[in-house]
Amino acid sequence: MHKIVQPAILYFGTPVILISTINQDGSYNLAPISSAFWLGWRCMIGISAFSKTTENIIRTRECVLNLPSEEQVASVNYLARTTGSNPVPEGKRLKGYRYEPDKFDVAGVTATTATKVKAPLVQECPVQLEAKLIAIHKLAADDVLQNGRILTMELKIVCVHTAPSILMDGCTNRIDPDKWRPLIMSFQKFYGLSNQIHYSTLAEIPENLYTTPDIEEAKMV
Template sequence: MHRIIEPSILYFGTPVILISTRNENGTYNVAPMSSVFWLGWHCMLGLAASSKTTQNMIQTGECVLNLVSVNEVAAVNRLALTTGSYPVPESKQCRGYRFESDKFGVAGLTSMPSDTVAAPRVRECPVQLEAIVEAVHSMAEKDSAERGRFIGIEVRILRIHADEEILMGGEQHRIDPDKWRPLMMSFQRLYGLGSPAYESVLATVPESVYGNPAEKGHPI
């Protein structure tokens, strides 16, 4: 029987990504987040308005979305309670966050140049999506308690880098879901994907019918 509940968060299960951005002094920031979804080569990100990542993205108009596999979970945990914002925003102080100027160093990650944006890629991540900001959306405008706390940022993917080990055999542009093991977050806990639960009817539709990104103005 169902019950009416009021959980504090609604993280029912989303992938973890590391967003890398460029700070105003030319150094780099990297931060984990999981409020994300994709539609074609566009992506929506839900971020705290006070986040250094949010501020960097609005200022520079770009970022790299580094998709995390289960192999990078230790780095995610090392970053989990750090922030590039100084002083630490009050909303993060109460949750135990601390300021770190060298986020890559703290995480044990390696920055590497991108092709189309100034923000760096994370070498250790199997998938790296170079992106530019398309639009910034205010959120919770009608909720006096939440207004101003969160921002929705729409980005457009310019270039995708994928480790050859997760590509489908005989395919140049397809990720093999049996090889790709994204790190997932569900109610603050981290999980990896297991074997497919069932055969997917949707998977009978060839990926190619969704369109060639190059025909939509995306460089490959």
């Protein structure tokens, strides 16, 4: 029989993202998150209202969502408990965070130029999604103690970069899930993916039937 439990967090497993943004002085910030989902070329992220990344996205209205694979796990972990905010916000200070002005150096990764946004790409990540901010929503509107502390941001993807090694053989616009090995965070620990475990009926649907107008717009901008 199942038990009723009350875990402090409900991170059952989501992909890790390294979000790159531009600080007010023109330097770069890099931060890991793992609260995100995609529909078409739109992405929703959940993020603290008090982070440097949030501040930068609101000011510049852009960012890059860099998706690390299992191979970049050490770089992601180097960024744990670091922040670009100085002074360190109280909530993060209590969790042992420290201020780091050069996150790219800390992670040992390389910043490269994006195509449609000013925020940098992380060269080592197999997937880099340039994005524009569309809307911001406050989470927990029903709770005065939590309302406004966590935000959800709707981001529109305007350019997708992928390593050739993860493309489907013979295709120029399809990611091969047998080659792509995203880094997964589950209850604050890092995991990878195993091989496909079962045939998927949904995979019978041609991928191009999911195309949205955002893709055509991205070609024109």
